[in-house]
Structure formats: C-alpha cells, structure tokens
Amino acid sequence: MSAVLAVPTRGAEFARAFPGPVLSPPSEGASDDAKRIRDCLAEIKNWASRRLGSAIDPRVLKRQPASTTERLHAALASAKVMTSEVVMHLDREWRDRLFAQLDDLLAVEDWHEDDEPLLDESFRTFLRLILYQKPKRRPGLGLSHRGHLIAAWTAGADRLTLECASDDTVRWVLSCEINGERERAAGETHVARLPQILQPYRPDRWFADADQAAG
Amino acid sequence: MPQYKRPPITEAVIEIRFEQPFPRPEVDKLQQRFRSEYAFSEDFIAYEISVNPAARRADFEEQSSGYKLSSADRADVLLVTSAHVTCSRLAPYVGWDRFRARAEDHWRTWKRVTGYRKISRIGVRFINRIDIPAAGGEEVKISDYLRVHPEAPAVKRMVSYAMQMAGPLEEDDCRFVINSSLVPPPLVDHASVILDIDVSRAGDPPQKDDEIWALIDRIRVHKNHIFEESVTDKARELFNA
Numbered sequence: 001m002s003a004v005l006a007v008p009t010r011g012a013e014f015a016r017a018f019p020g021p022v023l024s025p026p027s028e029g030a031s032d033d034a035k036r037i038r039d040c041l042a043e044i045k046n047w048a049s050r051r052l053g054s055a056i057d058p059r060v061l062k063r064q065p066a067s068t069t070e071r072l073h074a075a076l077a078s079a080k081v082m083t084s085e086v087v088m089h090l091d092r093e094w095r096d097r098l099f100a101q102l103d104d105l106l107a108v109e110d111w112h113e114d115d116e117p118l119l120d121e122s123f124r125t126f127l128r129l130i131l132y133q134k135p136k137r138r139p140g141l142g143l144s145h146r147g148h149l150i151a152a153w154t155a156g157a158d159r160l161t162l163e164c165a166s167d168d169t170v171r172w173v174l175s176c177e178i179n180g181e182r183e184r185a186a187g188e189t190h191v192a193r194l195p196q197i198l199q200p201y202r203p204d205r206w207f208a209d210a211d212q213a214a215g
Numbered sequence: 216m217p218q219y220k221r222p223p224i225t226e227a228v229i230e231i232r233f234e235q236p237f238p239r240p241e242v243d244k245l246q247q248r249f250r251s252e253y254a255f256s257e258d259f260i261a262y263e264i265s266v267n268p269a270a271r272r273a274d275f276e277e278q279s280s281g282y283k284l285s286s287a288d289r290a291d292v293l294l295v296t297s298a299h300v301t302c303s304r305l306a307p308y309v310g311w312d313r314f315r316a317r318a319e320d321h322w323r324t325w326k327r328v329t330g331y332r333k334i335s336r337i338g339v340r341f342i343n344r345i346d347i348p349a350a351g352g353e354e355v356k357i358s359d360y361l362r363v364h365p366e367a368p369a370v371k372r373m374v375s376y377a378m379q380m381a382g383p384l385e386e387d388d389c390r391f392v393i394n395s396s397l398v399p400p401p402l403v404d405h406a407s408v409i410l411d412i413d414v415s416r417a418g419d420p421p422q423k424d425d426e427i428w429a430l431i432d433r434i435r436v437h438k439n440h441i442f443e444e445s446v447t448d449k450a451r452e453l454f455n456a
Contacts, residue, residue: 004371005349005354005373005374044378044379073255080289080290081305084288084306084307085344085401086221086308086401088307089346090220098349099288108266128402128403134400157322168403192403213405
C-alpha cells in the first residue's frame, strides 16, 4: 500500500510548513556515504526551492530594485508570474482583466513615493482567495499604503471590502442591508473561513453575476 | 498526446547550449536585436558557490551572464546568455506549434547575429504541477495520480518528498531527467505535486538547423510519452475538469 500525503493545506500549520519545500535532514554521519547523501540533499533542495514558473535558475543573482519605477516594475512582474502559476484554474478573461487592473494599479505616473508597492505575500493571498471563493463578478482593486491588495465588491449601496495580508489572512469590512436594516461588520479571518463568515450576509449579492444577483 | 482542457504545465522550455561561451559584446548585441520583441529586459548572472570548509573558503564562480527578456504579461521569456539560448513559456501554455515556432524564429535570428557556433546540448523541459483536491485535510494517495512516486512498505504517511531519476532513452541518444516533489499548494485545500520532465541530447547533438528542429520535435514526443506513462486517469480527470 502506498503512503498518503499528510500535508497541511490551510491555516497557520500550512504557513509553518511552507513557503519552501521541506526536506528533513537526517542525523549527522561521518562516512563518505554520509557526505555524499548530504551533498545530494543539498542539490535536491537547490532544485526544489526553485521558484515555480520562473525561467531563472535558483543561483541567479537578482539586483535589488532601487528606484520607484524599478520597484513597481518588479512588483508587477512578480504578480504576473504568480498569476501564471495558477492560470490553469482561471478563465482567460479573468486573467486578462486582472492584468489590466494590475497595470493601472501599479502605474508609475500615479504613484506616491511613500507608498509600498504590492507585496508578494498579499497578492498570493488574493489569488488563493479568488480561487477558493470563485466569485463570478470581478472585484475592483486598490492598494493599502502598506502594499496590501484591497478587493472591493459593490452592489447598490451594499459593499464588501477585503484586504489581503500575508499567510492567507483577510481583513474584511462590509456594509449591507438585511431585513430593511443597514448592518455593518468587520473582522479578520483565514481565506478558508471566509465563506462561513460571509454566509449570513448572502455574499451572492457581491459575488454572483449581475443577472444572478438581480434575480 | 491528448489535448487537455487545463494542462498542468507551468513552464515549457527549449534550450540550446553552446560548447564555448560568447564574449559579452556579442551577448549585448543579441539583447539589442531581440529587445524590440519583448516588453522587459533584466540583467542576470548565473553563479555557482562552492564552499570548502576545511580551507574555510567559499568560491564564487560566474557560470553565465546575460539578459532575461519577458513579454508584457511575463509569460513569454527568452534568456540571452553567454552559454545558451533558452526559450521559455510560462502558463497558460499556448500549444507546441506556437511555442516551437517562436523558439525556431529566435534561433534563426540568433544565428544571423552570431554565425555558426558549436552546439553542445539540446534539451526540452516541461514542468507540470498537479493540484490535487484535499478538502478538510482529506488524505491524498499520490499513487492515485502519479505513477512516479517514492514508495516504502514501512511508510504510511508522508509530509515531504523530492526525488530525481535520470537515465538514457533508447531512441535518439537522448537522456531523461525526471524530478518530482511536493510543493506549496497555490490553492487552498489542495496538495500540489511537481512532475518535471527534461529530455536532452548532449552527446554529438546535430548542428544543422533542419536536424536540430527535427530532433527537438522527436524529443517532445519522448517527453510526452514519459508524461503520459507517469500520470493516471484520475490525474487526467483533473486536467479536463
């Protein structure tokens, strides 16, 4: 019988186990064989830690971007490469529209020097959120001064805003009408918990197609 | 090979390596020639660090240097270096015909700029990532999806693995390298496994254009064969879901 994978797929446990593939070092040895195995593990680690979807070798020296323009270009490039890693799970239209939104969001001409460009960890959370929640309607995108991506859905006066932080953490703020009363709520949760958190507020009002939402 | 609705390919690569590295001015000339076809150009240096603990010394050796050219969506990449020409396509994969046509077109341009240079290796590499649903911590049996995986009767549960197999192919004097490992899943409630297949010919590779591209086409067939033999029908269902 073959072994089963017992890997965490969400939560703090997931964040601890990754971001790098983990190889467990054995107890130290003194023989030549032990040395060969150590070298071999180092080689495997070198290969395995390679960033997926990148055409660059792990031992490639990358210059630290210096100017604002360079930092913005680097952030945009990183977001697009990260999207390409999961693009098989996205519609073509979604990807194209997302790229257009990112191009606008990180445009050099509208940039304030003090703001932080989009952080990789935030964008990773956003992608995981979108692929988990699978909203039919695309969100408007914004950026916090800390470099966190903000996704917002509006339906009439009802509004849902999600700020994507690192490690699948999402800060949510909503305002919507329930039984004729306007209700406001906010909190912080994990991407995987978001559907349950939003359930009482009928999230289809934001996530479903416009036609579906109207129906 | 069947056409999958959602191929698991994260990167496709065609690479031609040269016996002698190019001088830097020639690399710069190539970068200038290709620059107009790509939105972005970045410098890079590939290096090797060797550590000698006995001598308390670390050596830094530059292996190749050059440019990484990328399209506006960052999916098409061309590495222009002193040691090799590498044409790469990140997901979404656009199909072999389009990818190969771009690589061949670049190769012809490359040769017009540099003239004939002896080729030392020709390779085709496809990196696949299989995202396996594992909602609610559900256990995943790799053998349900991959026929290439580590197995030991004493092992019931695994949290990580990385493996490599390499060997000769019986046809075309080629060599294969298969890498597989568990990687961080980009999707919530999934486990992700890499299946990385590289097929190359290093011993006496062809030097004439028509023979180079005929070999690359055959290498792709070998690569496809390895892929199809390495995945199960359950994995194919995921690629068509």
